[in-house]
Amino acid sequence: AQKLVKDIMRHDILVTASSDTKILEVAKKMSNFNVGSVVILDNEKIVGIVTERDIVRAISKGIGLDEKVSVIMTKNPITILYDEYINKASLIMNENNIRHLPVVNKQGQLVGMLSMRDIAKIKYEWM
């Protein structure tokens, strides 16, 4: 049977930050939790996503690390429902050239995070 997003996603620790958090603080959070992305939540609503790529681009452009993360986040990120098939998640990631999908429930609340590596691991186990 095909696996569902909820079977594969990480849901125990969700690394998030509010949109007025400083870029430096978000970088520290990424390093401390050893993740490549942070979901930006305001009042429990998903307003953006920040990845390592956004932070590297910020410093290459000379954006100060004490600026708010809202300056560099990707607004209104693509998300996926927890009861979707993993194959659909792969399709979305490939078509949009992204590696992370915040996972939501039917109310749009953040319930997990799915990365390309999580999918790669199960495909690898299947080989």
Added chain:
Amino acid sequence: AQKLVKDIMRHDILVTASSDTKILEVAKKMSNFNVGSVVILDNEKIVGIVTERDIVRAISKGIGLDEKVSVIMTKNPITILYDEYINKASLIMNENNIRHLPVVNKQGQLVGMLSMRDIAKIKYEWM
């Protein structure tokens, strides 16, 4: 027939830098070429690799961006021969929790770069 690394790797543009390059300059190179990793070469010898994660960790620890990239690079990176099977590259990436493998020839010279996304794309096409 199983695909080989050389069939999938990127070889047209190799993004490299010398180990005395400043971290900021490496960050700019990553952004300009839109890549997640830079191979560090001294006299055509592979001495290190730097990824977005290394740069984010550097700024989270307060390492100055005008420091040499040798301060933050991973020395003596894991590489793969261009005539290896893709499945072996997947195994190496998964076992070592890495997403990038510099590709070398039998003389140890850099001839390409393979990332997890390059492998994911062909597995996806197969689905």
